[in-house]
Amino acid sequence: MSTGNAGSPNDEAGILGRVAATIESRKGADPSTSYVAKLFSKGDDAILKKIGEEATETVMAAKDARVSGDGAKVLYEVADLWFHSLVLLAQFDLSPQQVLDELARREGISGIAEKAARQDS
Ligand SMILES: N=c1c2ncn([C@@H]3O[C@H](COP(=O)(O)OP(=O)(O)OP(=O)(O)O)[C@@H](O)[C@H]3O)c2ncn1[C@@H]1O[C@H](COP(=O)(O)O)[C@@H](O)[C@H]1O
Secondary structure (H helix, E strand, O other), X not given: OOOOOOOOOOOHHHHHHHHHHHHHHOOOOOOOOOHHHHHHHHXXXXXXXXXXXXXXXXXXXXXXXXHHOOOHHHHHHHHHHHHHHHHHHHHOOOOHHHHHHHXXXXXXXXXXXXXXXXXXX
C-alpha cells in the first residue's frame, strides 16, 4: 500500500493527475500514433466497451488469484481498469481530482449508515 506518501512524485493524486493531463492532451491528436487518441476518435461506445472488458478481466484475475495465490495479475488488470476509467472521465470533461474529492467527502461515513439514511432505502 502507498498510503501516507503524500508529496511523493508517485502519490495517488500525482500519478493520476499526470496521466489525466496526458490523456487530455490526446484529444484531437493523431489516432495512428496514440492509443488514447484512437479511443477518443471512436467515441463513447468504444471507451465503454473497454471499461466493461477491463472490469471483467479484473474479476477473472481475482478469481484466478484465489487459486494460484498470486495477486500480481490483479494489480495489472486494476491498472488497466483505472487507466480506461481516466479516459472515460476525460471523455465527459471530468477529472480524477473530482473522484478523489468525492471519496474525501465520503470519508468516515459508514456505508451502512449512509444507505440506511437514504430516502428510498
Ligand atoms: N496507462 C496507459 C495504458 N494502460 C494500458 N494501455 C493500453 O490499453 C490497450 C488495451 O489493453 P488490452 O490489454 O485490452 O489490449 P488489446 O486487447 O490489444 O486492446 P484493444 O486493441 O482491443 O483495445 C493496450 O494497447 C495497452 O497498451 C495504456 N495506454 C496508455 N497509457 C497511458 O496513456 C498515455 C498516453 O498513451 P498514448 O495515447 O498511446 O500515447 C501513456 O503515456 C500512458 O501513460
